[in-house]
Every structure is written in C-alpha cells, then in structure tokens.
Amino acid sequence: MTEIEASATRTGRNWSVRVPGYLVYGRGATLKAAKASAEAGLALIGVIAEIRLIPQSAELENLRAAEAEVETARETAVRALHLRKASKRDIAISTGLPYAQVKRILAEHSERGTAPESSPTSTQTLHHELMTPQVPSTADLVDSTEGTLLIDYPFWMLYGGPSRENLLPNGQEAAFAGEECAIPSAQARISSPVTISEWDGPPPAGPGELIGEGTLDCPQGELVVDTPATGSDLRLRLGVPGLYGVRVWRIHEEARERQEFDVRLWLLEEWPPGS
Incomplete structure (x- = not known):
C-alpha cells in the first residue's frame, strides 16, 4: 500500500490534517481519528493509501532539532x-x-x-579518522629525534601542549585525548630507546607491533616526552602548529628485558599561529 506523509496541526481541541498533492483534509479529536478521516477522504477520490502523520508545532520543531543535535553528538x-x-x-x-x-x-x-570538518580546538580528535595505508607509503621523513627514557611506571606520555589530563592507556594500546597520548610500557623501571619522527604524509610501517594510532593536538608546534617519575627529557620541534596523526610501534623482547618505541607523526591540519 502507498504511504503518504502529511502534517497534523492542533486546532482548538482537534487535529487538522492536509494531505499534500490532494485536495483532501481530515479532522479528529485524536491523531488516530484525524488519520482515519484523511484516509477516508482519499478513498472517496479513488486513492487507497496509508497516511503517516507528522504532528507540527513550534515546540515540536524545537524538540526535533534538539534530538537531532543529541544524535549527532552521540555519533x-x-x-x-x-x-x-x-x-x-x-x-x-x-x-x-x-x-x-x-x-x-x-x-x-x-x-x-x-570525516566532518572542524575548527582547531582540543576536540579535534572527534573529527578525524586515521586509515592504515593499504599501499606502501611514499611519505618522506621530515625530522626526527631519539633518546632513552627511564620508565618508572608502566606507561609514558607524549604531549603537544600544556594540558595534563592524567590520561591512562587502555590495556596494551596507546590512548589518545586532545593534547596527550599515554603509551603503555611492557615493563616498569626500564630504560627504553625511543625514536620520534615527523613525516610529510602517512608514514611507512615502523618496526615491531603497532600498539596504537590516533590524533594529537599540537598548538605549540612541539612534542614533548614525559615519564611520570623522571620528567621530560625528549622533544621534537614540528613544522607547524596543528593536528597531527600519530602511530606508535613497540619492539618487546621479553627474554632480554628489552623494549623500544617508534613514534611517527604527520600533519593532518595546520592551524593559524596562536590558535
């Protein structure tokens, strides 16, 4: 059966229905009665159809707009x-x-x-999706730095701004939020070699196991390594302030109590200075 959409408005103590495309109206004290009245009017002109009523009022429009915003926020x-x-x-x-x-x-x-567009704020991570390349990367290395971290806790931090959210990793995967990334360590109280590099596009795969990928806000155009107990001791100056994609690889040799990390970044969106 054909379905026709029609609006219903409250007039006095009744609902009034106008069927678009036809000179047919319906009326009733309830939506069910108004729907039946309009369908009976269609039948009189030889149109057999089911009407789907959409009640209308300024308050209902506001409600639907608010529900749409909530739905978008949830997605x-x-x-x-x-x-x-x-x-x-x-x-x-x-x-x-x-x-x-x-x-x-x-x-x-x-x-x-x-992904939908957004303005450069600490919520940038809500609006960008990283896609692992399906073809070999052609990106070139822009800059890199390396050093050794003394990890006193089972994770260490990588951050691109002043915010400190006490972010914790999720199991054995790197955790991203705004300007911070928490990277899990396979062992505590261990010195681990770390390489951090910037690329001009999605980078080629690093050594070992990919333990996380996400986005990082870098409003100051610099990355800083921080271990919860020993403090910051490794920095990489980036090309420009902006939103960066990040992938983290880890090599873990349990028998030798050895691990090392490779962090690779690339620019997703450049931000104006001082944004």
Whole structure:
C-alpha cells in the first residue's frame, strides 16, 4: 500500500490534517481519528493509501532539532571513542546507545570514509579518522629525534601542549585525548630507546607491533616526552602548529628485558599561529 506523509496541526481541541498533492483534509479529536478521516477522504477520490502523520508545532520543531543535535553528538562520540581504540561494548556503555546502534554508526562511517570538518580546538580528535595505508607509503621523513627514557611506571606520555589530563592507556594500546597520548610500557623501571619522527604524509610501517594510532593536538608546534617519575627529557620541534596523526610501534623482547618505541607523526591540519 502507498504511504503518504502529511502534517497534523492542533486546532482548538482537534487535529487538522492536509494531505499534500490532494485536495483532501481530515479532522479528529485524536491523531488516530484525524488519520482515519484523511484516509477516508482519499478513498472517496479513488486513492487507497496509508497516511503517516507528522504532528507540527513550534515546540515540536524545537524538540526535533534538539534530538537531532543529541544524535549527532552521540555519533561523534562513538567515532571518537572508536578512534581511541575503545571496544564497541565500552562505547555502548559510555554513550548509552544500544550495542547494535554503535555497530551501525561505525559501519556507516567506515563506508563513507570521510570525516566532518572542524575548527582547531582540543576536540579535534572527534573529527578525524586515521586509515592504515593499504599501499606502501611514499611519505618522506621530515625530522626526527631519539633518546632513552627511564620508565618508572608502566606507561609514558607524549604531549603537544600544556594540558595534563592524567590520561591512562587502555590495556596494551596507546590512548589518545586532545593534547596527550599515554603509551603503555611492557615493563616498569626500564630504560627504553625511543625514536620520534615527523613525516610529510602517512608514514611507512615502523618496526615491531603497532600498539596504537590516533590524533594529537599540537598548538605549540612541539612534542614533548614525559615519564611520570623522571620528567621530560625528549622533544621534537614540528613544522607547524596543528593536528597531527600519530602511530606508535613497540619492539618487546621479553627474554632480554628489552623494549623500544617508534613514534611517527604527520600533519593532518595546520592551524593559524596562536590558535
């Protein structure tokens, strides 16, 4: 059966319905009665159809706009948590969405393969998706630095600005939020070689195991390494302030109690100075 969409407005104590495209009207004390009245009017001119009523008022329009904003915010939160490697179950718990809806949102976002634009703020990570290259990278190395970290805790921090959110890694995966990234260490109280490099595009794969990828806000155009106990001792000056993609690899040789890290960054969006 054909379905026709029609608006219903409250007039006095009744609902009034006008069927678009036809000189047919309906009226009733309830939406059900108004719908039946309009369908009966269509039948009189030989049109058999089911009407789907959309009640209209200024207050209802405001309500629908607010619901749309909430829905958009939830979808943005789902994508952001997914980018930070949260499980689908944890995303559902965090956003209050059904697990099936979380899966649908992520599937639709993956099919689109694009991310909405945004202004350069600490919420940039909500609006960018990193895609692991399916072809060999052609990016060139821009700059790099290396050193040795004394890791007193089972993680160390990489940050691009002044904010300190006490971010913790999620299991054995790097955790990203705004200007910070927490990188898990396979061992505590260990000296680990670390290489940090900037590339002019998505970088080639590093050595060892990829333990995380995400985005990092770098408003000062500089990356700083910080270990919770020993302080900052490794810095890399970046080309420009902006939002950077980050991938982290780790080599862990448990038998030799040895590990090393390779952090590779590339510019996603340049920000104006002082933004």
